[in-house]
Amino acid sequence: xxxxxxxxxxxxxxxxxxxxxxxxxxxxxxxxxxxxxxxxxxxxxxxxxxxxxxxxxxxxxxxxxxxxxxxxxxxxxxxxxxxxxxxxxxxxxxxxxxxxxxxxxxxxxxxxxxxxxxxxx
Numbered sequence: 001x002x003x004x005x006x007x008x009x010x011x012x013x014x015x016x017x018x019x020x021x022x023x024x025x026x027x028x029x030x031x032x033x034x035x036x037x038x039x040x041x042x043x044x045x046x047x048x049x050x051x052x053x054x055x056x057x058x059x060x061x062x063x064x065x066x067x068x069x070x071x072x073x074x075x076x077x078x079x080x081x082x083x084x085x086x087x088x089x090x091x092x093x094x095x096x097x098x099x100x101x102x103x104x105x106x107x108x109x110x111x112x113x114x115x116x117x118x119x120x121x
Contacts, residue, residue, distance in 0.1 A: 006044060006053040007075060009113050010066050014041060014058035016110050021045055024092060024107060025077060025115070027054060047077075066111060074106065074114040082119035089117070 011017040021027040027045035030053065034041045038060060045054040054075065079085055089095050089107050096114065098105040106114045 004052050006055045008055040008057055009075075009109070009111065010057045010059065010062070011109075011111050012058075012062060012065065013110060014043060014056060017056050018043060018045070020094075020110050021054065021056075024089060024094060024109075068112050074116050076116035076118055078118045078120055080120045082117065085117055 009017075018029060025047070027047055029043055030046040031044040032042065040060060041058045043056045043058075045056065046052075086095075086105065089105070092107075094107040094109075096106050096108040104116055104118050106116050109115060
């Protein structure tokens with residue numbers, strides 16, 4: 001047997017990212033790990049429903065934004081509260097792309113990662 005466990009995003013400001021994912025998606029911290037010398041900290045976020053987790057990694061010595069390449073990768077969430085999330089994300093000002101023909105949109109997190117929001121179909 002094999003199953004998904006987590007997906008990692010490296011972040012510059014861990015507290016800002018945790019707050020964003022809590023407000024935007026409703027994710028909660030479920031586990032943390034920190035290097036004894038303080039060189040990195042890892043926080044795992046969960047939706048509380050599935051076993052999948054988002055891992056946020058903060059590196060002490062990173063002093064510039066991460067190179068996200070052509071931003072051709074993203075994380076996706078499906079919701080039965082699509083309109084409510086869309087309204088929340090509009091109010092937060094984090095919607096970066098909408099595709100009405102496909103019925104989806106994307107938000108940007110504080111580090112520029114794209115998060116796709118998909119309605120239950």
